[in-house]
Amino acid sequence: MFRPVSAKPDLVAQEHEILAEWRARRTFERLRAQNAGGPKWSFLDGPITANSPMGVHHAWGRAYKDVFQRFHAMLGEDQRWQNGFDCQGLWVEVNVERDLGFTNKRDIEDYGIAEFVSLCKQRVLTYAARQTEQSVRLGMWMDWNDPDELRRLRDLLAADPSRPTTIEGPDGPVTDSVEMLVGRLGMPDVGGSYFTFSNENNDLIWGFLKECHRRGWLYKGHDTMPWCARCGTGISQMEMNEGYADREDPGLTIRLPLVDRPGEDLLVWTTTPWTLTSNVAAAVGPALRYVKVRQGDAIHWLAKGTLKQALTGTFEVLEERPGSELVGWRYAGPFDDLPAVRKAFATGASPIAADAPYEHRVVAWDEVGEEEGTGIVHVAPGCGAEDFALGKALGLPMIAPLDESGIVVDGFGSLTGRDVRDVTDPIVEHLKHEDRFYRLEPYLHRYPHCWRCQTPLVFRLVDEWYISMGPVYDKPRAELTRAEVDASLRYQIMEVVDRIRWIPSFGYDRELDWLLNMHDWMISKKRYWGLALPIYDCHACGTFDVVGGRDELRERAVAGWDAFEGHTPHRPYIDAVTVACPSCGAPVERIKDVGNPWLDAGIVPFSTLHFREDPGYWQEWFPADFITESFPGQFRNWFYSMLAMSTVLRREPPFVTIFGYALVFGGDGRPMHKSSGNAVDFDEAAERMGVDVMRWMYTTARPEENIRFGWHAADDARRELLVLWNVYAFFVTYARLNGWQATGSSDGSSAGTVLDRWILSRAAATAAVVGDRLADVDAAAAAKAISTFIDDLSTWYLRLSRKRFSRNDDAADRSTAFATLHGALLALARFAAPILPFLTEAIYGNLGGAIAGAPDSVHLTRWPADELAPARDEPLERAMATARAAVELARTLRGSAGIRTRQPLARMWLAVPGGAETELDALVALIRDEINVRAVELIGDESELVERRVKPLLPKIGRKHGSAIPAIMAAARENAVEYGADGSVTLAGVTLAPDEVEILASPRAGTAVAHHDGLVVVIDTELTDDLRAEGDARELQRAIQDLRKDAGLALDDRIEVWVDGLADDAAAHLDDVAEETLADTIHRGPAPAGSAEASSEVALSRGSVTIALCRVRRAGEAA
RNA sequence: GGGGGAGUAGCUCAAUGGUCAGAGCGGCGGGCUUAUAUCCCGCUGGUUCCAGGUUCGAGUCCUGGCUCCCCUACCA
Structure with missing residues (x-):
């Protein structure tokens, strides 16, 4: 038996229950195990800055990331599931400074660089833990760290960074000093999210810089730079236009x-x-x-x-x-x-x-x-x-x-x-x-202005370090020689960009445009928290050298290694090490600058894929199949830095496909940003609207357009999901009433009615489309297909099938109906699972749990498209579309004739276009019931209902006939036309050849309406007394049902009814009314005083009628 | 400042130079329904930014202006 389902679900509470269930059942871990060894799908997560709690604007991209990862998991593909945190740089420094009340760099020096840097690390751990919790709440499946463990490391770091501690890695416990353990987060033996402050990340950037130097692209520039006096640092071109x-x-x-x-x-x-x-x-x-x-x-x-x-x-x-x-x-x-x-x-x-x-x-x-x-x-x-x-x-x-x-x-x-x-x-x-x-x-x-603190910039004469982008040639790329490209990094990057699929495609042009205009990359920052630039600038002889990694530094150190040993490669400890100048032998100190933070993020296609310590692994996972980030800004930031670094190191694309999306705007119409004060807190939104609603809102949005976040839009999204929920609730309610159980194998496809076979075909079609669209990185189209299916299921299948569930003496047909709806809902749960992980899990858990041998989570099932494909019947789908169009046309006719649908009509005439004859009888019956007519007459030849019109093909005749055109068109509009025997037509005295016109059939005035597919519908609007009486009975029935609902009766309560003032011919239908309304008796005349629980009045064709009802007490029920 | 794009219904957007400028949302009216908070139908709504020009015909092409967006940028 299915668990009962409320028609008004608490989606938020349900999400929390499912999160707990996933944890308890280790569902994610089992998914990973299930897919281990499968074909690889390499997703590379762009690191989120671990500097503050998430707002709802972070959830757009994270929803996409989760949707595509879950989808590829359902395809059985093996994934890395590694989230990333961006850790180093001015973002974090500025916030730590604020917390400490600092106003300038001297405050930091006085406080102590070591202590300051430690606070920066602690802040990163704090917010990494926080964002982990928030991401889990969003339903994001990743190889998450335990947030409490991150907070424990933070506290230990504050207390004593040198103290040894142990954490549980995937292959067993790992022990190291707190500081070094923090520096090893995300590495294979420790597991979890990657952190850009990790030793490996920093070390590989050193290698990259050494390679730049080897090629002669690294240089020190003496120039006036835009400068932030508050932060005490130069502002690079990449950062400039933020401010x-x-x-x-x-x-x-x-x-x-x-x-x-x-x-x-x-x-x-x-x-x-x-x-x-x-x-x-x-x-x-x-x-x-x-x-x-x-x-x-x-x-x-x-x-x-x-x-x-x-x-x-x-x-x-x-x-x-x-x-x-x-x-x-x-x-x-x-x-x-x-x-x-x-x-x-x-x-x-x-x-x-x-x-x-x-x-x-x-x-x-x-x-x-x-x-x-x-x-x-x-x-x-x-x-x-x-x-x-x-x-x-x-x-x-x-x-x-x-x-x-x-x-x-x-x-x-x-x-x-x-x-x-x-x-x-x-x-x-x-x-x-x-x-x-x-x-x-x-x-x-x-x-x-400074992008971080809004201070107006000044221009200062300073020394900064740059990576040369190479010359810009004054000619098209196609005309460049090999030697010219080899001499210019920017063109080499462009060649890499050519090999990447950019979605939307304008991203390609934007990246190329940036590369063409990019100045040399300023990589130095005169700050404290960040990559220690491994540049050793000799004051004695004026040459500089770059150290390529920690090991090389150890070998070359002439002093200070002991002070550095046991520390992560950050200031101040790294500064103690001096090396010998390779040119003059003098001892040289590291320059004091730290690195541009986009170096940190740009190296992750190498550092997180173990480029150095496990080349085999790197080969398997590089390049990433897919990355997705917000487009604005990233062309000159993450995309750029990854492209530049991958080009220098390998001259290969670091990713194959990139999907970009726009910005979330706040209620004030500006981009949502914490510092703009218009951000909506993620937790608040999650608990208020539910994350499935949020995910639905984001996945249905057009990625290239900015989204304006608002509660009203959230309500729209929720309404759509509630329709689905109500179909599900309907199913469960009646399945329980009827004691229907899933047998495990029945899908009802063979014995079903035309509607049954249609909805299962639609389910199969939708699964195929959703799979196809998700595989092509088009979440919006996938969501749209799901949305259409929900509509088909609710407003067409269920609307027309309702009686088969609620009042059906044919047990076999009833069972088929239940099996069909059950199958359709299960199919939907599966193909909507990547987008709506909670709602689908709830539905699947209740509907699929009964089936023996089925996985206990929808997310452990495989993509259902192939399984469902045999149910596909495309001719039937097309025919049904025609039937629905006919119903809409007939409704329109009823509307314009002022005859409500409850009033039966004697007949309608229907002309269907050629080729739509599939299942004609069944569909005609369906149309008849839906339009409430007694007979549908098919018209083979539609000519009685339409007239021929001529549509001159203007592009063909325009030039030839020039100024005669207005007269020709006027004649066509008035249908003043002579048809020639050879197919030619004459309009306003001008004869046009057959291929210069199109002959259209259009409905005659007074009938209606089908513009395309040749569908024509006419209704007989004449009402006989007999029809009126039946209409009145239907109206009466409907009023009684309304009254039942108002009186709060249960679906299966039986009632006694009084009807006062009803005409005799309508009363002839009272038996039918009684059956439909579960009335034991319908009395004619007023209700005896005190016996009615509810009453109302209803206007019928021959005057107003009073109705009253009361519940009939069952045997043994207390009075 | 330079480069690019866009201005169409209250909002979001369509409309190979082709003759009544369309959808969706919204608003208003009506209808269906004992799953629905939904759904269906109809109506409403336009100086196609402005001013010229080319053409039988311009939302579309051309010229000039106005406004907004994006990219880019320390002109004092």
């Missing part, structure tokens, strides 16, 4: 007096006043026109095209010259007295005479424009990349005013020691005092 935002800066115009033209000055505009301290030149466009203007006593020079925007008040133009004539003019700088300026100028060479000290000069620069400012550009080569390039080209001195925290360095007078963000006011004051100030007004522009 563009509108910002209001001071738009400051100042006067620079000309030394050789007393009383005259240059007007210069800047939005970064702090850079004025480092001014060394003023650039003019040599081809632009410049004017001298008088304003009161002052005389200014500026570009002619900027007069209106740059000047305030009236002016008088005195003189005009090309910019080239201004070049070489000397001017007084804005901060000439500062020691730093004097020092730079004393050592800088004058462009006029090599031995003279430098002086401020007007220089020529083609880039200068007139759109903004004054057409005279303030140049500070220490404060901007373009200025830097210009300064380098012209040999100008460089002044770098900021330290790494954005504090003004020594030599800048009263500004020294101040924060760059606070110097605008003192600078303006200074300029006013010196009579250099002209104008200040706010200026709104797009400005880069």
Whole structure:
């Protein structure tokens, strides 16, 4: 017997029960064992940042990951099931800093780098445990660590990292110091999720960097970089565009007096006043026109095209010259007295005479424009990349005013020691005092900000480390020679990209576009928590070397190994080791920088697949068959770093297929992000809507479109699943009432009715489509097919079959009906299992548990498509589609005639298109019942019901007949047509050949309606007294059923009914009414006082009738 | 700032240059149903961003403008 099922299920509670059941029965472990040795399907999980609890936006991708893994498991394929955590980098550092209340890097140094790094590791373990729990709740099956074990390691790490401890690995206990054990997480002997902070991950990146160096692609750059003063680190190109935002800066115009033209000055505009301290030149466009203007006593020079925007008040133009004539003019700088300026100028060479000290000069620069400012550009080569390039080209001195925290360095007078963000006011004051100030007004522009902490970036002159991407050639890829590709990493990566299937396909173009525009990859960060870059830069001789791994470091160490031994390769311990310079032999320290975190994630196709310690294993699992991540952002991040590293190491694709999806938006219409404050907590959503509903919402969504997350959308998703649930509940309710049991083998397909065979065919078809779509990475289409099947099952199969379950004296037919619905539901449970793991498990558990020998979980069953395939009957499916269309048309006709479906009609006429005659009798009967007509007459020749119309084929006749077209089309619309004997037609005096027109049959006005497939339906709308009486009886029956429901009666309660005011001809049908409503007696006349439990009134064709009912007490029942 | 894409019903989106611009959702009305919180039918809804142009015919092609999105970017 099946367990009873509520029509209003608590899906959330049920999910928790199933999670407990999976745990208790070790269902996942058994699935892995079952598939061990099967064909391999290699999924590579993109690491999630273990830095905060998940929001609902993380669940989209994780739902996809689980759907595809479960599906491939049902195909019997062996998988690795390894989740990944991203661990190193600024994300984690910034949060630890916040927790500690730190505001800058000095706080970290004071606190102690070792302690700080340990806190970063602890934070990662905390949130890895948390996200593990959340992912399990989502139904995600992975080789999870025990979250409590992760928290235990965290606590031990805090207490004493050197203490030995033991954890249970897949092949037995593993013992090591806490610190080293944490560094071994995810490795084969320890098991569980991979962590990018692992020793192996770091070690393999070292190997990668050494390989880059071997090929000469690694270099140190000296340049002005975008810089975050709060984080104290440079911002790479990959990170830059995360942080563009509108910002209001001071738009400051100042006067620079000309030394050789007393009383005259240059007007210069800047939005970064702090850079004025480092001014060394003023650039003019040599081809632009410049004017001298008088304003009161002052005389200014500026570009002619900027007069209106740059000047305030009236002016008088005195003189005009090309910019080239201004070049070489000397001017007084804005901060000439500062020691730093004097020092730079004393050592800088004058462009006029090599031995003279430098002086401020007007220089020529083609880039200068007139759109903004004054057409005279303030140049500070220490404060901007373009200025830097210009300064380098012209040999100008460089002044770098900021330290790494954005504090003004020594030599800048009263500004020294101040924060760059606070110097605008003192600078303006200074300029006013010196009579250099002209104008200040706010200026709104797009400005880069730190992607992590939103601090506006500054530009600093620094040393950073880069991987060269190679030249960009000014010609199409197809024309490149082999040698050119071999000399440029970016084109090599593109060749790898060519070999990958990108879904959606625009991903391919986006990745190529990024690669073409990518600057060299800046891999260094002047921070603490992350990959220790294994670069040893010799100050003695100026050469640098790269160490390729821990073992190599041990061999080459000349000092400090003891301090490092026993530690993971992180700061500060790694910094103690020095090696001998291979060039001059001097002892060299590691550079202090840590690595770009995308190095950490990019190496995982190697590190997690044991590239080094088990090459055989790596061969088997590389490249990954599949990865899936959110597209926005990853082209320049994870995809890019994996592609770059795999290209360098193997020149092979690291993955074969990539499936990308868009973003989850919050209720405010912005991308959902924790830092945006619009994130919806995952746990809240899971407990409120249930994770199957969430998974359904995500898998039905179009992956290339952003999703707007909302509870309303969740309700829509839930409603659809409740339809399925109600079919299931219906089945269980009546199976229990009838004592029906599954026998194990019967699928009802041979003896079933046309509807039975149809729904089983639909189940087979759906299983095939869902399997095909999932195999092709199209979850939305798979979900859509399931959705259509649920609709078929509920609104067509069950609607039309209901009586076979509830009131059926034919035991064999009843049994067939139960077997059919049972089979359809079990099939659905199986092919929907990857998407809806809980709901399908509940259904399967109740319906399939009874069958001997069946697996005890739907997730241990194999993909059902082949098994179901024999039930497929495509002609029947097509015929049924036609029948459904006919019913819809007839309903439309009823609607427009104002005759409700309960009112029987004498007959309808039906013309079906050729080829749809399969099961015609059964389908006609079905249509007859559904439309409630006594007879259906088939019309072989539909010509009585339709008229011929002509549709001229415009693309064919358009050019030939030109301006006659409107008249031809008007004639066609009015059907003013002459048919020729040869098939030609004449419209508006123009004769068209047979192949220039299409002859259509369209329904005559007044009938209806079938536009395609030639289906035509007509109903007889004449109502006889007899039909009215039967209609009234049906209406009465329906009112009694309503009343039963209102009175809260059980499905099998028997009743006694009173009907007052019913006409005699309708009363002739009362026996039928009594049977349908489970009434023992139907009295005519009013109910005796006090005997009725419920009553109501119903309007019939000949007046209103009062009905009343009460429950009949059974023998032995208390009164 | 540069490059690309898109503007169509209240919303999400269709419509090889072809003659009444369509779906779904929503809204309104009606209907079916003792599994249903569902479902079915009908109706409603349009300056196809604006202004020109090409054409027998333009949502579609061309020119100019406006707005939004994506990619990219320190012009002072």
